[in-house]
Amino acid sequence: MEIAVDTESREFWDGVAAGELRIQRCEACGHAVFYPRALCPSCHCDRLVWIVASGRGEVYSYTVAHRAFGEFATEAPFTVALVDLDEGVRMLTRIVGGTVAIGDRVELEFATAAGNQLPCFRPVA
Amino acid sequence: MSRRAGIVGVAESDLGKTPHLTVLSQQATASVAALAEAGLGFADVDGLFTAGGWSWSPAIALAEYLGIQPKHLDGTNIGGSSFEAHVGHAVAAIEAGLIDVALIAYGSTQRTDRSRNQPRPATLAEQYERPYGLPTPVGAYALAANRYMYEHGVTSEQMAEVAVSARDWAALNPKAYYRDPITVDDVLASEMICEPLHKLDCCLVTDGGGAVVLAAEDRWPDVAARPVVVLGHGETTTHNGIAQMPDLTVTGAARSGPAAMTMAGVSHTDFDVVEIYDSFTITVLLTLESLGFCKPGEAGDFVRAGRTGPGGEFPMNTNGGGLSYTHPGMYGIFLLIEATRQLRGDFAGARQVTDAELALVHGTGGVLSSTSTVVLGRG
Numbered sequence: 033m034e035i036a037v038d039t040e041s042r043e044f045w046d047g048v049a050a051g052e053l054r055i056q057r058c059e060a061c062g063h064a065v066f067y068p069r070a071l072c073p074s075c076h077c078d079r080l081v082w083i084v085a086s087g088r089g090e091v092y093s094y095t096v097a098h099r100a101f102g103e104f105a106t107e108a109p110f111t112v113a114l115v116d117l118d119e120g121v122r123m124l125t126r127i128v129g130g131t132v133a134i135g136d137r138v139e140l141e142f143a144t145a146a147g148n149q150l151p152c153f154r155p156v157a
Numbered sequence: 158m159s160r161r162a163g164i165v166g167v168a169e170s171d172l173g174k175t176p177h178l179t180v181l182s183q184q185a186t187a188s189v190a191a192l193a194e195a196g197l198g199f200a201d202v203d204g205l206f207t208a209g210g211w212s213w214s215p216a217i218a219l220a221e222y223l224g225i226q227p228k229h230l231d232g233t234n235i236g237g238s239s240f241e242a243h244v245g246h247a248v249a250a251i252e253a254g255l256i257d258v259a260l261i262a263y264g265s266t267q268r269t270d271r272s273r274n275q276p277r278p279a280t281l282a283e284q285y286e287r288p289y290g291l292p293t294p295v296g297a298y299a300l301a302a303n304r305y306m307y308e309h310g311v312t313s314e315q316m317a318e319v320a321v322s323a324r325d326w327a328a329l330n331p332k333a334y335y336r337d338p339i340t341v342d343d344v345l346a347s348e349m350i351c352e353p354l355h356k357l358d359c360c361l362v363t364d365g366g367g368a369v370v371l372a373a374e375d376r377w378p379d380v381a382a383r384p385v386v387v388l389g390h391g392e393t394t395t396h397n398g399i400a401q402m403p404d405l406t407v408t409g410a411a412r413s414g415p416a417a418m419t420m421a422g423v424s425h426t427d428f429d430v431v432e433i434y435d436s437f438t439i440t441v442l443l444t445l446e447s448l449g450f451c452k453p454g455e456a457g458d459f460v461r462a463g464r465t466g467p468g469g470e471f472p473m474n475t476n477g478g479g480l481s482y483t484h485p486g487m488y489g490i491f492l493l494i495e496a497t498r499q500l501r502g503d504f505a506g507a508r509q510v511t512d513a514e515l516a517l518v519h520g521t522g523g524v525l526s527s528t529s530t531v532v533l534g535r536g
Contacts, residue, residue, distance in 0.1 A: 033288050034278040041284055067285045093307070093405055095299035096352040097292055102276055104290030112291040114300055114400055124286045124400040134307045148288045 033103060033146045040068050043082055053085040053140055053151045055121060066121035087140030089117040089153065091132045103146040110145075113138075115153050129154035159252040161374040162259075163384030163536055164244075166195030167494040170366035172483045173334055176269045180211045181222045183264030183366030188223065191368035196381030197258060202370075204229035204247060204256035207263060208239035208487060219262060229256045235394065236522020237434055239263075240369070240489040241529035245390030247371050257373045261493075264366030265485035286398050292351060294436065295359055297399035297524035299351035302439040304405040306353065308454070311442065313353050315457030317344035319438040320357050320480050322466035327477025329467060329508040334361050335481045344438075358438040360479035360488070367490040369497070377536075384536035385500045388423070388515075391416025392529035399524045409528035410447035410519060417517075421532035425450050429513040430499045431471065432492040434521040435478040444519055448530070472510045475499060489520035493531070500535045 037045050044067075047054030056065040058072035059079040071078050094113035099105075111127040115138055128143045138153035145152075168190030170183040178186070184207065192198060205220050205227040212218040216232035231246050233239055240261055247259035279287040291297065305311060321341055327333035339357060347356040377384050391413035396402040418424060425448075433448075435441045442456035450471075451459040465473035474480075476495040479488045496516040502509060518531040 033276075033290075035284045035288055036278040036280040037284070038281070044285075067282055093300045093304035095291075095296055095303055095354075097290070097296055097299075098349045098351065100290050100292050104292075107290060110290065112289055112296060112300070114405075122400050124289055124291065124398070126289050134304065145288060145290055150288055 033148060035148060040070065044068055047084070048142070048149055048151060051142065053087055054082050055085050055117070055119060056080040057083050064117070064119040064121045066123055086118050089115040089138055091134050091136045091138055092116045092122060093134055094127060094132055107145065113153065126150070126152040127154070128152045131155070161386055162248040162251040162371050163374065163377060163386045164369055164493065164497045164533065165372045165377070165380045165382050165384050166191040166193070166197065166370035167497045168194060168368050169332065169491070169494060170264065172332060172365035173363050174268050175266065175364040178266065178364065180209060180264035180266055180366070181219065183266070184219055184262040184368065185223060187264070187366045187368035188260055188262050191370045192260070194382050195370050195372065196379065197370060197372070199223060199225050201258045202260045203227050204231070204250055204259040206231040206243035206247060206259060206261040208232060208234040209263065209265070235392070235527035235529070237436065237487040237489045238392070238520030238522035238527050238529040239487060240493060241390070241518055241520040241531045242392045244369070244371065244387060244493065244531050245392055245529065248387045248390060251371065251373045257376055259371040261369040261371070261490065262366070263487060263490045265487065266364045267486045268362050268364045282398055286400060294524050295354060296351045298437040298439050299354045300399055301405040301443065301525060302353050305439060305443065308406055311454065311457040313345055314341050315461065316358060316438040316442060317341040318460045319435060319441045320344050322460065322463055322469070323435060323474050323478040323480040325463065325466040326475050327481035330477050330482055333477040333482040334363055354437060354439070360436045360484040361481070363483045363485050365483045365485035367494055369490060369493050383501050385497045386534045386536050387531060388534045389417040389419070389421030389532040390530065391420070392527070394527040397523065397526055402525060406443060406453065408443050408447045408521065408525050410444050410530065413528045413530040414448035414519065417530035417532050423515060423532060428515050428517045429472070430475060430496065430510045430516045431473045432475070432496045432516065432518045433473060434488060434492060434519060435474055435480050436488070436521065438480070440521055440525070443525070444521060448519065467507045475510060487522070489522070492518045492520060496533050500533055
């Protein structure tokens with residue numbers, strides 16, 4: 033899948049290429065922010081700085097996709113999850129290297145989906 | 158007191174698979190039929206409302222096609238709930254004296270086109286979700302379903318009751334796409350699409366169009382059909398992408414529902430018939446709870462044993478719903494069409510809800526992203 037990297041997302045994707053999960057933090061209210069944007073969605077100020085996430089989090093929900101479309105069709109079945117990072121933001125991701133249940137601890141692992149290197153998560157042993 | 162607005166005409170175009178129609182001819186045929194029901198013509202239409210992704214500006218493209226130049230245009234697109242929002246916007250315009258007659262139309266040829274999920278780059282906020290390949294929208298609803306089951310212990314069997322009742326209603330509707338009865342076991346035995354959602358937990362993919370005509374009350378004496386009065390409306394959004402939904406078990410219905418009911422001055426026990434967007438079985442359970450018909454975690458019990466089916470004490474989705482009647486991409490207009498017909502008493506036998514005087518219509522759009530609620534009363 034082609035990803036249309038833009039001026040707001042470039043730092044995130046550069047981080048992925050460097051093996052880091054980069055998110056933002058608001059200097060005014062302290063909220064972590066993901067996905068990247070020009071204003072804090074909590075206090076609406078523009079003092080956002082980039083930080084490197086710890087890569088640790090917890091499964092908020094997940095699903096196993098038995099059917100998928102287009103270039104993902106041959107990858108099914110695969111597990112997609114919503115992971116709450118310890119920094120306090122939620123992201124959509126894939127689970128690799130095992131199965132999970134809601135509430136499980138997971139940690140960052142980069143993996144490939146439809147040709148793109150993506151931040152994914154594996155179960156914590 | 159501002160003048161009231163009422164629905165005075167409704168119609169579908171051909172439904173199911175319609176290779177002989179375009180999205181424009183669907184909307185035209187439905188509009189002709191809805192206006193004819195009202196005894197009105199295109200010259201009476203001074204507000205046009207539509208939603209879709211088939212033009213850079215669906216409202217002006219449709220106006221041109223229909224040969225009209227309305228003075229009020231609304232192309233609000235908040236997904237499948239757009240049309241309940243259009244009703245709210247049309248009522249506001251009528252109350253303000255901006256327009257007298259509003260035409261709301263929708264069409265889709267998605268089944269014939271096989272248009273979903275065509276390859277295109279992931280742009281803006283999509284780039285953080287789409288590259289993971291979650292099939293949409295079903296995958297997002299599956300995430301909500303798993304979280305809901307985790308929090309409340311609700312089971313797939315309980316969710317399946319929604320599909321079974323929808324099919325029982327569809328059996329009474331000659332226009333429904335699927336009419337053969339199904340059981341809870343049939344739902345659980347159908348193909349697993351995205352855990353925990355099976356194929357029969359998912360809405361249909363059909364073609365189809367519809368139209369709804371509203372008129373100001375000073376026009377009602379000229380109208381052929383019995384008006385159905387819009388008593389209240391509300392709309393909201395909670396998120397766009399599923400990762401941004403604050404709580405996967407609470408939808409915007411928790412705001413748009415009370416707003417509509419307060420405006421109408423009615424409460425939950427007043428409704429005779431309820432039409433709730435059933436994109437997936439989970440959508441209905443979450444919506445019933447968010448609207449306040451039952452407490453969190455109790456919707457599975459609420460829909461048990463045919464309570465929402467024909468002859469049940471809580472008649473819901475009385476045309477067979479998006480699960481069994483039709484679902485051309487954005488289903489919300491069909492909720493309005495069915496509620497209007499029930500309140501007019503158009504049907505006979507078990508297809509007609511007895512003494513239907515007050516209806517709640519609730520649309521959900523995107524991935525539980527937007528909601529809009531309308532309260533309708535017999536005129």
